[in-house]
Amino acid sequence: MTTGKSMEQPAAELSERLPGRVLLPGDDGFAQELDGFNQISEHSPDMIAVVADAADVREAVSFAAARGLPVAVQATGHGPSTAADGGLLISTRLLRGVSIDPAARIARVEGGAQWFEVIEAAAEHGLAPLNGSSPLTGVIGYTLGGGLGLMARKYGYAADHVTAVEIVTADGQSHRATADQDTDLFWAARGGKGNFGVVTAIEFRLVPVSRLYGGGLFFAGEATADVVHAWREWTASVPEDLTSSLALLRMPDIEAVPPFLRGRLTVHVRIAYLGSAEEGKQLVAPLRSAGPLVVDTLAEMPYTAAGEIHNDPTEPIPYSERSMMLRTLDEAAVDALLELAGPGADCIDLVVELRQLGGAVGRPSVVPNAVDHRDAAFALSTLSLPDDRPPLVVDGMAPWGTGRRYLNFLAGPDSSRLAESGYEPATFSRLAAIKARVDPDNLFRFNHNIAPRP
Numbered sequence: 368m369t370t371g372k373s374m375e376q377p378a379a380e381l382s383e384r385l386p387g388r389v390l391l392p393g394d395d396g397f398a399q400e401l402d403g404f405n406q407i408s409e410h411s412p413d414m415i416a417v418v419a420d421a422a423d424v425r426e427a428v429s430f431a432a433a434r435g436l437p438v439a440v441q442a443t444g445h446g447p448s449t450a451a452d453g454g455l456l457i458s459t460r461l462l463r464g465v466s467i468d469p470a471a472r473i474a475r476v477e478g479g480a481q482w483f484e485v486i487e488a489a490a491e492h493g494l495a496p497l498n499g500s501s502p503l504t505g506v507i508g509y510t511l512g513g514g515l516g517l518m519a520r521k522y523g524y525a526a527d528h529v530t531a532v533e534i535v536t537a538d539g540q541s542h543r544a545t546a547d548q549d550t551d552l553f554w555a556a557r558g559g560k561g562n563f564g565v566v567t568a569i570e571f572r573l574v575p576v577s578r579l580y581g582g583g584l585f586f587a588g589e590a591t592a593d594v595v596h597a598w599r600e601w602t603a604s605v606p607e608d609l610t611s612s613l614a615l616l617r618m619p620d621i622e623a624v625p626p627f628l629r630g631r632l633t634v635h636v637r638i639a640y641l642g643s644a645e646e647g648k649q650l651v652a653p654l655r656s657a658g659p660l661v662v663d664t665l666a667e668m669p670y671t672a673a674g675e676i677h678n679d680p681t682e683p684i685p686y687s688e689r690s691m692m693l694r695t696l697d698e699a700a701v702d703a704l705l706e707l708a709g710p711g712a713d714c715i716d717l718v719v720e721l722r723q724l725g726g727a728v729g730r731p732s733v734v735p736n737a738v739d740h741r742d743a744a745f746a747l748s749t750l751s752l753p754d755d756r757p758p759l760v761v762d763g764m765a766p767w768g769t770g771r772r773y774l775n776f777l778a779g780p781d782s783s784r785l786a787e788s789g790y791e792p793a794t795f796s797r798l799a800a801i802k803a804r805v806d807p808d809n810l811f812r813f814n815h816n817i818a819p820r821p
Contacts, residue, residue, distance in 0.1 A: 374413050377434065381416065384426045387461070388417040400458050403444015404503070407685040407753055407779050410447075410813075412439060412456035419461050421533065421541060421567040424478075428565060429539030431455045432810060438537075439813035440565050442479045443505035446512070446688075446775060449783040451813045457565055459507075464568070467492055472573045473530065476506045478566055486671055494573035495670045497525040499775075500637075500677035510569060511560050512775035512815075513738040515746065517581075517639040517673055520610040520726030522574055526557040527732035531570040534563065537806040541567070546734045555801045558737030558790075560774060562798070562817045563805055580640040580647030581676045582664035588632030590658025591615065591709045595701050597657035598636055598721075602696075607726035608641040609650060612677075614720040615708050623682070627661050632710055634658075637676050638665060686717070688750050689758040690776035692743035692769045696721065700767040707763045718750040719760055737798055739791050743769050748776040774815050786815040796820070 374391055382389040390397040391414050400415050413436070416427040431438045431454070439451035442459045462477035465484050469492035476485055483502035489495055497516045499509055514525025522528070532544045532553060542564075544553035556563050586594045598613045605611070613636050620630030627633070636654055640647040644667040651665060668675065693700070706712065708719040724743050731741060740746075747768075749760050774789040787795050799820035802809070807819050 377430075378414050381414070381427065381430045384430065385416060385418070385423050387419040387423045390415040390417065401456070402683065403441055403447060404683045405445055405447050405686055405778055406683055407687055408447035408450040410439060410441070410451040410456055411453070412451045413453050415456045415458055417458045417461065421535065424457065424459075424535045424565050424567050425539050425541060427455065427457050428535050428537065428810075432537055432539060432808075435808070437812055438565070438810050440561055440811070442507060443481060443503065445501075445504045446508055446778050448778065448780070448786075448815045449813045450780060454813070459565070459567075462567060467494070467573070469494065472575070473570055474573055475568055475570045477568045478507050480506045482506055482509070483674070486673070489573050490577065490669070490671050493575060493577045495576040496571070496573055497522055497528060498673070500674070501679035502674040503679075503681060507566050507569060508561065509775065510571070511556060511558070511566065513558055513740075513773065515722065515728065515773065515775065517676060518574065518576065518610055518641065519728045520607045520723065521641055523727035523730065523732065524738050525571065526736050526738050527727075527734075528572040529557050529569055529736075530572060532556045532566055533568040534566045536564040537808065537810040551801050552805060554735060555737055555798055558739070559798050559801075559817060561814045562802055562811055564811065576641060576670055578667060578669050579673065580642065580644045580665065580667050581638050581673065582666055582668070583638065583662070583676060583678070584636040584651070584654060584660060584665065585627065585662040586634040586636070586658045587661055588634065588710055591632065591634050592705055594634045594636070594654075594657045595705065595709075596698070597654060599696050599698075599701050601653055602723045605650060605723075606642075610639045610723065612637045612720055612722040614718050617714065617717055619717075633661065639673070639676055685753050686750050686778065687753060688748060688776050688778040688782075689761045690746060690748040690773045691761045691764055692740050692771045692773060693745040693747055693764065693767050694743060694769045695767055696745045697767075700764065703764060703767075704760070707760045714760065715754055715756060716749040716751045716760055718748075720748045720750075722746040722748075737790065737794055739789070739794055740769070740771055740773060743771070746773050746776065748773070777815065783814070783816050786817060789815065
């Protein structure tokens with residue numbers, strides 16, 4: 368691989384072909400372009416191409432392929448896995464275009480856009496996208512990994528609603544993959560993450576949602592057992608219009624954390640209900656009595672405020688994330704989770720979260736894609752600061768797992784090796800075969816990698 372001063376001439380060549388910026392280590396802006404939201408993985412590419420449009424992407428990929436340079440892609444850096452060690456990093460953060468077709472209820476979103484931009488644009492027409500808990504997350508990375516969002520039980524995975532993917536493959540060619548053209552690539556990109564090229568834009572259906580009843584219930588840590596058991600029982604009877612999650616929070620005692628969360632265990636139940644506020648209050652009533660409430664933020668809200676439901680961090684931090692899909696959450700599973708992460712447990716995780724699945728995420732997509740997990744009842748995930756200890760909570764819940772993981776909830780330098788666990792064997796084999804056709808040299812390997820396998 369070409370490195371160091373020997374990259375100066377290739378970088379100059381790429382600069383002549385690329386209207387966007389080409390940066391080498393030490394150049395002004397190089398370090399800033401590397402910064403991602405999750406700082407647990409530190410990229411160290413030989414050069415960075417800051418692209419301004421799809422033509423720039425084609426030039427950058429063609430340049431890398433001709434020289435055998437592996438390619439990393441970064442927009443916001445929320446879900447890093449394998450860090451770029453050499454090669455070319457393509458920064459898509461300037462690809463910010465968002466356009467809404469209100470009549471067709473379709474959004475077209477470019478490769479560097481974040482969810483808050485789409486939420487605001489769609490809201491002008493009484494529509495909403497199937498975004499996740501944080502409005503700062505990049506649209507493309509989230510959607511290519513499936514996209515398990517705030518309205519998942521009602522509408523399914525975000526990838527299920529994608530109608531077109533505009534992607535530059537390893538040969539430097541642009542494709543518009545849909546249900547009718549480049550159908551294998553269309554299937555693979557929706558769920559296969561960034562393994563098949565650089566996605567410069569996607570189109571997806573919006574849903575007619577302008578408001579919801581949502582927010583959170585925060586309970587004192589001493590009520591953890593009562594609240595978790597009550598939430599488990601409650602989820603068995605709620606309608607698909609309601610998507611919820613429960614998190615055990617162990618926030619550090621620092622100024623950036625709200626005082627009521629600092630240095631203690633707190634249980635946070637998150638609610639997003641698409642019915643009326645009055646119906647929502649009645650549905651949630653059994654939870655409110657599950658233990659002593661510390662804070663109650665549930666209220667009717669415009670969908671543009673949906674980020675307040677989870678209140679995810681807004682400042683970059685380094686964190687490791689692990690996940691497991693659960694086939695069931697019975698009393699024994701809850702008891703096991705309490706032993707691993709409840710009061711008195713030697714738990715290092717800042718967040719241990721359960722998300723209820725079922726409903727639309729349990730049904731196949733109308734246009735098939737590579738998103739599995741349709742048989743899972745709950746998603747378990749953990750978030751922790753960098754630590755050498757094994758993921759004890761996720762490993763300890765294995766008896767209730769499906770054997771599969773949700774790749775969007777896997778972040779950190781060692782998470783790439785877990786990529787195969789995100790799929791059923793037949794799905795992974797088909798993905799590897801498509802990879803062998805469109806990227807036989809595994810140019811796109813700084814990711815949750817699917818190696819080409821004929």
